[in-house]
Amino acid sequence: MLIDSSQFRLVISFSDLFHWPDDDVPVLLDDWRRVIELLGFDESEIAALYDLYFDETPIGQGDVHAFINNAQPENTLIFDLYRGLTDQLDIIAVAISVSRERITQAKLLLRHVFDLASCQIHYEEGRFLQTFKEMTNAEGYPKVIGESAYHQQLLIKHC
DSSP states (O other): OOOOOOEEEEEEEGGGGEEOTTSSSOEEOHHHHHHHHHHTOOHHHHHHHHHHHHHHOOTTOOOEEEEEOSSOTTOEEEEEOOOOTTOSSOEEEEEEEOOGGGHHHHHHHHHHHHHHOSSOOEEEEESSOHHHHHHHOGGGOSEEETTTTEEEOEEEEEO
16 A cells, blocks of 8 residues: 655755756746646745845755645645755755645656756655654744754745
């Protein structure tokens, strides 16, 4: 029997969400656009994280950005944008929670984006992931990151 996974966690390079058709302007990959659309979010809000991460987040800092769908709160998309002190690959964690009727589509898309990623660090799926719970537990913030003593915040946006 297959697990009816509704939570996912990917650890990949942030660059693996984008391509550069004009060399200067990053554009979300089509599969990531499909994931974002499937969950009911505006892709421009997710794409805006690119500039935030690369232009405004110093090494040793970075917050967790959670997007929650107001109409279907079980559809959640979370980005942990902490930039490690020795990270040269721009590794981030992406956690996703999906409503029951979208599980099959989400599973196929997320597995596909992970398989195409240049930095395939970690892929996890299940009904209830401990890492998802930890990322979304507001009581766990601010979270002190040991290597840099940064006080990481959980920033929630209802869409």
